[in-house]
Amino acid sequence: MSKFLPGRAEPDNDVAALVVLWLVGACLRLTILAVPPLMPLLHATLGLNEGQVGLLSSLPSLMFALAAIPGAFLVARWGIGATLLIGLLLNAVASAARGMVPQVDFLYVTTALMAAGVAVTQPALPPLVRNRFPRRIGFATAVYTNGLLVGEILAASLTQPLVLPMVGGHWRGAVAVWALPVLLTAALVLVFGRHLVPGGRPAANARQWIPDWKHPLIWRLGFLLGGVNAMYFVANAFLPDFATAAGHPELIESALTALNLAQLPASFLMLALAGRLATSRWAYVVTASVSLLSVLGIIVSRGEGMVVWCAVLGFSNSITLILAFALPSLLCAPADVPRTSAGMFTISYGWAMAVSIFSGQLWDWTRSSLSGIAPLALCAVITALLACTLRLRGHLAQGEAAPAISARAD
Numbered sequence: 199m200s201k202f203l204p205g206r207a208e209p210d211n212d213v214a215a216l217v218v219l220w221l222v223g224a225c226l227r228l229t230i231l232a233v234p235p236l237m238p239l240l241h242a243t244l245g246l247n248e249g250q251v252g253l254l255s256s257l258p259s260l261m262f263a264l265a266a267i268p269g270a271f272l273v274a275r276w277g278i279g280a281t282l283l284i285g286l287l288l289n290a291v292a293s294a295a296r297g298m299v300p301q302v303d304f305l306y307v308t309t310a311l312m313a314a315g316v317a318v319t320q321p322a323l324p325p326l327v328r329n330r331f332p333r334r335i336g337f338a339t340a341v342y343t344n345g346l347l348v349g350e351i352l353a354a355s356l357t358q359p360l361v362l363p364m365v366g367g368h369w370r371g372a373v374a375v376w377a378l379p380v381l382l383t384a385a386l387v388l389v390f391g392r393h394l395v396p397g398g399r400p401a402a403n404a405r406q407w408i409p410d411w412k413h414p415l416i417w418r419l420g421f422l423l424g425g426v427n428a429m430y431f432v433a434n435a436f437l438p439d440f441a442t443a444a445g446h447p448e449l450i451e452s453a454l455t456a457l458n459l460a461q462l463p464a465s466f467l468m469l470a471l472a473g474r475l476a477t478s479r480w481a482y483v484v485t486a487s488v489s490l491l492s493v494l495g496i497i498v499s500r501g502e503g504m505v506v507w508c509a510v511l512g513f514s515n516s517i518t519l520i521l522a523f524a525l526p527s528l529l530c531a532p533a534d535v536p537r538t539s540a541g542m543f544t545i546s547y548g549w550a551m552a553v554s555i556f557s558g559q560l561w562d563w564t565r566s567s568l569s570g571i572a573p574l575a576l577c578a579v580i581t582a583l584l585a586c587t588l589r590l591r592g593h594l595a596q597g598e599a600a601p602a603i604s605a606r607a608d
Contacts, residue, residue, distance in 0.1 A: 219323075219330075221382075224346065229353070232353040234255075235358045236357060257313055258316070260310075265317030267409065267537075268317075269285065270537045278326050278395045279391040282326070283384055286383055287315070289315030293308075293374075297373045323342055324536070326394070328532050336476030336477070337472055340520050344466065353376060421584055423542055424545060424549030427549070428577045430512075432573065435557075437454060453505050476524040490575055492508075557573045
């Protein structure tokens with residue numbers, strides 16, 4: 199643990215710290231998004247039915263909600279760097295172990311453990327950004343979120359054409375391959391720990407890892423981020439059936455590609471602009487409003503217009519995501535960032551799952567394809583309204599001390 203003892207970071211080490219931060223962000227999604235392209239092989243070798251596929255697909259989101267608070271405990275108990283190392287190692291080992299499972303029950307267990315590794319890593323990133331880059335919170339948040347989005351695209355796009363041929367077409371080997379960059383990133387966290395986490399860990403009392411559920415700020419942040427997550431997950435889940443019901447099944451692949459790829463240019467743009475926009479309330483309102491407009495555009499469009507609006511949704515929603523990730527670091531004192539982040543992640547992923555389930559049930563009840571997409575408009579409205587209630591102060595981005603969360607009851 200000596201790598202994570204307090205130390206003074208030097209400016210020359212900023213690039214190395216940002217590279218490792220980007221890699222950690224990529225590891226949040228690499229092992230998870232590698233599975234969807236492998237589903238046909240999982241069907242064939244393990245005999246999965248559609249219900250089992252649905253359970254397997256929902257486990258990561260469930261664990262993101264359940265294991266975020268234990269992540270805050272690890273930060274309070276052992277520090278940011280150690281928490282990153284634990285999360286990455288659990289992610290890598292459990293991901294590789296998925297290829298060794300003899301039956302589907304063990305696949306569920308290893309998938310849950312892998313997702314738990316991701317979940318405990320996530321609450322460590324906002325306090326890392328707050329401690330390591332106090333004057334560039336928006337930029338550093340955009341760096342690891344860019345890594346997250348690139349990780350999604352790499353795993354989803356390279357698994358079938360590149361990784362599977364490398365391992366003889368065996369899905370077990372493919373999941374092991376995607377565990378390797380996670381293991382490498384864990385090694386880099388160990389090597390560069392002192393420069394990555396100069397403060398070690400924030401001062402914490404025994405209960406500081408527990409979110410203050412009575413504080414309105416946690417719920418605002420949770421539902422704000424939850425609206426962003428819900429728009430992404432529900433759009434990916436229901437766009438294929440919506441396009442089919444609209445008489446355009448040929449647009450399914452184009453619409454999903456547009457939705458997901460449009461996130462990437464937005465994340466690169468935010469590398470330049472996040473530092474300015476993160477403390478501007480209007481930015482959250484504008485991006486959420488554009489997401490609302492794009493949802494309405496998807497609903498009313500016919501033909502290629504649907505693809506265009508999917509791209510707009512992916513672009514605007516990813517900007518809101520990056521800004522929302524920065525909020526705990528901007529609005530809380532350093533010692534409060536881990537537990538606030540954990541509470542935000544718990545609420546947001548729980549809310550996203552609830553919206554997804556509700557959208558599916560609403561479609562079944564009404565037998566209308568509009569019901570699967572319409573809740574996204576409500577999520578965009580809620581996100582914009584919640585953004586209006588935040589009190590963002592520009593001096594926080596300049597590294598000045600933020601008030602403790604207990605003092606921010608407004």
